[in-house]
Structures are given as C-alpha cells and as structure tokens.
Amino acid sequence: MAIADILSGPITLWTAPVGETPPVAETAHGAAWGGNWVAYAYTKAPLSANYTFEELDIKVEQELTALDRRKVSEALTLETVLAELTAARLSVVTSGTATSTPAAAATVGKDEMVVGGERAVDKRAWGFEGTFTDASGVDFPMRVFVWKATAKMTAGQEYSSTDYVGIPIQINALVDTTKATGQKLWKWQRVTAAATG
Numbered sequence: 001m002a003i004a005d006i007l008s009g010p011i012t013l014w015t016a017p018v019g020e021t022p023p024v025a026e027t028a029h030g031a032a033w034g035g036n037w038v039a040y041a042y043t044k045a046p047l048s049a050n051y052t053f054e055e056l057d058i059k060v061e062q063e064l065t066a067l068d069r070r071k072v073s074e075a076l077t078l079e080t081v082l083a084e085l086t087a088a089r090l091s092v093v094t095s096g097t098a099t100s101t102p103a104a105a106a107t108v109g110k111d112e113m114v115v116g117g118e119r120a121v122d123k124r125a126w127g128f129e130g131t132f133t134d135a136s137g138v139d140f141p142m143r144v145f146v147w148k149a150t151a152k153m154t155a156g157q158e159y160s161s162t163d164y165v166g167i168p169i170q171i172n173a174l175v176d177t178t179k180a181t182g183q184k185l186w187k188w189q190r191v192t193a194a195a196t197g
Helices: 087-094
Strands: 012-016 048-058 068-082 097-101 110-114 124-133 139-153 167-173 186-190
Touching: 068 139, 087 097, 087 110, 087 139, 087 167
Parallel strands: none
Antiparallel strands: 012 124, 048 068, 068 167, 097 110, 124 139, 139 167, 139 186
C-alpha cells in the first residue's frame, strides 16, 4: 500500500477531433496537450468515470458452475456538469450548431445555438487530467483518453436565483476500430517518475 497511490483533487476536461494523438507522457501536469486538444471547460461537479461490461457464462449440462466467462459488451461513460454556459458548449451536448456574431453599427453581438431534426450525433475524442503527489512530494499527471465518443445532456438545466446554471454532460465512448484489440475503447495513464536523462 502507498499513500502516493491515493489520487484526489480537481481534473481538467479536454477534447479534440477524433483521431487526435494524445499528449506524450512527458507533458507536464497543467501544460497544453498540443495538437488540436483544447481544455474544454470549468466543471461544477466531480467527474465520474464508469467502465462496465456484460458477460456470457459458458455452461455445460455436466457442471453446476460456469466453465468460463466472456465479455459480450462493454461501455465507458464519463459524467460531470460544465460550469460555463455558452452556445458552443451547448452545441456539443446537443449535436447542434453554434454561431457567434460580432457587434456592428446597427446590430448587437450575439451567440446562438440551434438544434433539431438532425439524426447524426457529433463524435469527438475526450480526455481528462488530474494529479497525484508521490512519496517525495513531487506532482505527476494522471490522464484518461477516450478515442471516440458522443456527448449529450443528461439532465435538465436549472435557471435559479440561488445557483448558477451548469450543463450536465455525459460522454459515451464508441469503439475505435483503428486501434488494436484490447485498446479500442480508452486508455488510463499515470506518470510515476521523471525521466532519468
């Protein structure tokens, strides 16, 4: 057992187009991931990550207990509440279209989002980054990468005088058929030591 293996603290949610290469493990915690990765939004709630799978029991008449067990489906879901309410962020959870119009002499500046009637669901790569501190007091990153996923709003928004509005988001992974078997859904990574050279 090691206290350094206990992770706590906030995370940063990242997104990019499908197929974007994750940052190299040497990328410092809090540094830009590079490429087309963007730090997505402040979050109002902790991020939950849930990997589940269903199994098939291989049974025969001659035994009371299953001989074997195999996965027959799997799923990965990330959930949180975005703290920043913008048309662009709403468009991601609705597969809508956001537009931003700058102010001009006779018109106000405005952001708008429209949605409805489109069957396609937008797909993106997602990731998140947290930190942990080793036994020597050195901080290292912990990251999760989801190669391909859709996002949707999971609950109603509450417009209230006693709290600020968030966007409940659920990110549901899809298979990435370009990856090798055993690597098609997601990747968990924790840097454990600095480079020695």
